[in-house]
Amino acid sequence: MDALELRIAKLLREKKLTLATAESCTGGLIAHLITNIAGSSEYFLGGVVSYSNESKANLLNVSWDTLNAKGAVSKETVIEMAIGARKKLNADIAISVSGIAGPGGGTPDKPVGTTWVGLATPSQVEARHFIWNGNREENKKLSAEAALQFILDYLEGKLK
Numbered sequence: 001m002d003a004l005e006l007r008i009a010k011l012l013r014e015k016k017l018t019l020a021t022a023e024s025c026t027g028g029l030i031a032h033l034i035t036n037i038a039g040s041s042e043y044f045l046g047g048v049v050s051y052s053n054e055s056k057a058n059l060l061n062v063s064w065d066t067l068n069a070k071g072a073v074s075k076e077t078v079i080e081m082a083i084g085a086r087k088k089l090n091a092d093i094a095i096s097v098s099g100i101a102g103p104g105g106g107t108p109d110k111p112v113g114t115t116w117v118g119l120a121t122p123s124q125v126e127a128r129h130f131i132w133n134g135n136r137e138e139n140k141k142l143s144a145e146a147a148l149q150f151i152l153d154y155l156e157g158k159l160k
Helices: 004-015 029-035 053-060 064-070 075-089 136-155
Strands: 019-023 044-049 093-099 114-120 125-131
Touching: 004 029, 004 136, 019 029, 019 075, 029 044, 029 136, 044 053, 044 075, 053 064, 053 075, 064 075, 075 093, 075 114, 075 125, 093 136, 114 136, 125 136
Parallel strands: 019 044, 019 093
Antiparallel strands: 093 114, 114 125
């Protein structure tokens, strides 16, 4: 089986679609994986690493009301991040991720490993929730892979 990013590249080219990323806890890892593929400039428009709440608000137009009420690691925030990235970069599809990579930062409601991934397309916005049990590096890798899988599921028509 081809790597997720290779399968995504093939489908984005075939469908003539573009992609953007909005990353927090993965720190650009999703964009890194996508751009490891030669020719990715055909479909990858760019990404925003918005680690702070200020950058989420200023660069991606995430509402301060959302950040204050729901937190940076929430369904609502990743949806707004994906919508913001899609609009800002004029992409067909945008993927976003925000999570608590660890080892610190967790709470009883949002333990270390809690991650949300958002997807925005012309016709839908969706989010997926995960709780990883790895160390910081493993949690970042699992989050990036989950984001790539989310993109692939959309491109393969597996979303509702």
